[in-house]
Amino acid sequence: MTDTALATVPRELILLANATDVLGGVTAWTHQMARLFGANGHRVQVVGIHEAELKLALPEPPAYPVTALYPAHPPTPWQPRSPLDRFDLRARRREAARVADKRRAVARLGEIFRAAGPGALVIVTQVWPMEWVLEADTTGLRLIGMSHESYEYSKRCHRFRWIKNSYPRVDRWLTLTQEDADAWIAEGFDNVGAMPNALGSLPELPSPRTEKTVASIGRLDDQKGIDLLLETWSMVTGERPDWRLRVYGAGQDAPALKKQCTELGLDGSVDWMGPTDDVPAALAGSSVFVQSSRGEGFPLALMEAMASGLPCAAFDCAPGVREIITDGADGLLAPPGATDALADRLLRLTGNPRLRDSLGDRARANVQRYSETEILRRWHELFDLLDR
């Protein structure tokens, strides 16, 4: 790592997440950052509220302690729904046990905090663990909250209330983009900042952009909008019969999507590639990347595609997307849900190799502002800010 990254005192860091090992973006981010912090001389430990059933495969065993407060997802608090419920003794006993468990978990968390000593930094990666943090003794600690989704997305679900209730009490909390932070500031928060996700690694060589292939990478579920992508593709494939769409990923909607694909008569031009472990290779074999999500935070797949030098077309569904892509400079954006606009962007990209090259080269250069070194520097800046 560079000098800028190391120009800070070693610190005691506790990364606190919902689960230590659940398959998902935040866990991957947590371990990525834990590794990064550890490699730069900080003492790191990862604490999860519980262990998960669907495990995330880590590239290597973690070199830092990982603790889970519960062996499985703790039960949700019980509330009597009708006057009769109040006499439900079994439920009351279960609730009492839950409260006792929670007390134990809070005590354990308190011990971890105490062991870390004053001046330690607690990074709460999701808002849910704040329930435990706020009950534990946090004197002498610095609390950093995080929210890994866009403001709009939080606003539409229960986490909005959770954030409103618990994040006023942290020292600083971070959204993914400044635009989200500004929205939260307008909501009345003043202790909010922004911190983008880091791009894992930069492939040595960019994609040659010679294959007539458009790639999409993402879970096959509603949020990723593969149904919209198929609709879009049906408008593209007529004019670009020699181009193919490769859809990487697996998910619960796979059968429905394949059915839709057949109905639209796209079987001849769409390849269902299934999940992939080797994203750079998948990207190297494509010339254009498309992202049709309905909601995103700070999409890693998009950054990886740009790192591979692919020109991207995407729905402008979240501040994270417009932060990563500058429309017209290093990718093309379409209004969310506007499939004809997305089709228009794909037609422009597939029809013009020079546009592909210029956007792709610029994308690869520009996305490096989210390199691990750069993000680490911003974290160190934040630690310094909290010291002052």
Added chain:
Amino acid sequence: MSAVEISCVVTAGRDAHALRRSVESVVAQTMRATEAVVVLGLTVAGPPGTGPADSGPGSGERAAAAGFADAESAAEDVRAVADELAALDPARVRVVTSGAETPTTAVLRNHGLDQARGRYVTVLGEGERLQRDACRNLWEAAERSGAELVAGRWTPRAGRRVKEQPPARIVESELYARSRTVDDLADAPELVVADALVTGFCVSTALLDRAGLRYAEDLDRAEILFGAELAAAARRIALVPNLVVSGRAAHDPAGALEGQLAAHVRVAELPLLRNDPGLREARDRAFLTDQLVPLARQFPKLDADGRARAAALVAALPAARTDPGLRVGLPPVERVCLQLLADGDADGVLAAGYALGRPDTVASALAERDGRVYWRAELPDDPGERAAFDVTELGHQYRPFAGTPLMNHLIHCGQEGEKLVLEGRLPAPLQPLAPDASLTATLEFLVRGSDGRRAFRAPVDEVWREGDAVRWRASVEIGALLRVGGTRDRVCDPHLALHTPVGTTSGPLFLERDRVEAAGSYRARPRRGPLFGDTWKPYVTVKHHLALQLEARRRPGRIAAAALHYLTHFRPARKLKRLVKGVRRRFDRLSARSVKARVYNRLLIRLPVRKGSVVFESHMGKCYGDSPRAMYEELRAQGRRKVRCAWSYASSTDGFPTDVRLVRRLSWRYLWTLARAQFWVDNQGFPLDLRKPPRTTYLQTWHGSAYKRMGFAESRIKAQNASERDKLSAALARFDHFLVRSEHDVTTLARDYRQPAESLVRCGYPRNDRLVRARATDETQGRFPRPALATALGIPDHRKVVLYAPTFRGMPKKGRAVQLPLDVRRFAQRFGDEYVLLVRAHYLESAVLPVCPPGTVIDVSGYHDVSELLCLADALITDYSSIMFDYVLLDRPMIFFAPDLDAYVAARGSYFDLRAEAPGPVVETQDELLRAMDELKPSDTAHRADRARFAQKFGGFESGQAARTAVDVLFAGRTRR
């Protein structure tokens, strides 16, 4: 702890509490590397003009001496508080003393800037508080962007229980809407234009030293100049949306006027503004609307001296600062105010200031010259200044005398024994009154709280004309006249009703605040006895009108009032009030929307269906019209037995039939009716979260064929998440029958609302039966006589009728009216003799129409049934509204006025190309529209074939029998699911 990063300079005024507030907010900063530099003066006197404005009437030498003693004790308090705060946290609070002889705020601040140790400095005004995270946010923004100046939001103090809001201009300009870095002041001109930098900023000490910036010590409001100089000097400015400072002293346009004006003149002379005329002009304009117009608005509150002084001060401004050119585009009364202020005419400003919030009121004797209406008769020769008095836009020339409010200025208000003697003056109205016309008047004392129903009347002794004014004089024995009960009727508002041969106008009496003392007080004899009050005390209301209040001054009344106050305020009473409030809140929660939906979906829906009951709703209850109305009328005409109809209304029952059951939308009664109804008929959608009872049949008439993409073809819906789309799907699956007008509807609307083929009823819209009939009548008998509606709207037979009906562009922001794309006034000028323009904003979204000659433009937005209007109209101007598909059935000329066609299509998507399909000219500009109107007749024949094709394509199923078919389908008794 590291070195000091930010120094906050806090100067001490006379208010020790204010100082404490400010310093404590600095000590509470989350960023620990912050210090408060408290600057005290060596001498005792507080800086003049910075304290509360205490120069009331009667401030003489004696008061000055007393003030001096006060100031001395205040200064001691301030020093004690400063020392105490410094002792509490010596590391973060530093007290420094300025040795200057006249320690004005500017001098103290400069001393503080000299003493500041931090790399950045902020300056807090009296009583201002830094938000807890302010320093951290400012510092982070500065460090990250490398800016020399960082600024964020600040809010002035508001009244009790009112949320503090930043100044309106700053909010509207969105200066602080998002985090950004400004390298060129042109990207954020409001920093200079709107005095944004008077507080809430932090600036690097390096910049202060480099540019040698200090507060101007000869200025009273030096922070205004300082802020502008900062903005000019900084190489890079960072703006943050965070709240930085709250509790700034509220802006008082009259209070520190002299300092304000001097600072403004100095800012305008800065090289930055001198070299950038655009910026200077923007600042001058902002100054006029933000400072001088509010000043004029305050005139009725000021005393005579204050008014004269303020007018003289403004008149002494350099002419360039109040140039008539700067006022172009302002509302007429504001223009008049500014011109009068610039002339130094204090009395004129008083009247104009009174009229500011009341554009309907005639506050001055208007005069008509060359077809224009002017504020007053004597006009300046300079055309620019003369234009300032032009108030034609107000439309007074079109208003009848009766009912036009006149400013009734009391020129005498005094006590003679038990009599209140009033003498007033009204401007003569614009409408000519015969010189010998008999004028009489009555004084009416309206009892407040009775909605004008209770009044005590007294004759006016004398009414006479004097030049361009009407004068009157009355003396009233108050105690004998005002025989109120004494409980709730404790305030009376005197109004003067002026009777003339052309009608009566009535209005309250304007009185300056400082003249109410002379009105004395009067014995009162309330009917319930002296315990309820014994004195009538005249006072001036917040709206500057004379009113009389019943007071208890003598012993029995005072004791009764005290007892009553005790009874309503002692502890058990307070507790009871809280309890009642709490119970009421709980009770209100029971009728919350979510509770209602739950109760409906779980309980009410199980109720048995009542045979033959139908619920009708049109446009979510906003009107009684459209296809549901046509079906309802058909049902009534058929005279079916055992049919019970109910109509839903949103807020008002105006215009709904009286002989039918009416239920307010979303009330409990509504839910009950819906749950028990056998048939639902609606044109837009019953509340989406209400399930349809299992045995109910839902007929959806829909309210128009589609041009823009709808339902699941709309990108907004596509981008929604699965649960939101499922909700919409479930709501749409409630429809058992869906009316369509053509195959176009089948492949667009019905497809994208996912209606199965068996639910489609190919009969056309019931509302259009009337149009089909009207066309048949046209062909046999011609268009005359017109429907009765023409008489009701006052449309003469010799004028043609044009209906302008633009589409709905989304709800306007709160408190703002819809802006019409069409310049109605220009249209009326050009075609007023030939046409009557009916304007219909989207149903019940009324637009504000400019004043036009009577009978040329009529707002019909509130009219319930649009198809009646369509029958009346000889031509239609529309854009993308579905009204085009209906009107074409009449085979009359249409013009498509779509100034934003491409943008609209890009944003919303469309099902067909309007330019290719339109059965009439598609125009994009105002001029093209007027030209198209000119050629309406010759071009009409050319479009006849287009119209037939269009009608066939988009309304192929319209046969004039839709209502009957729809009713038959409904009662055929088939429920899909």
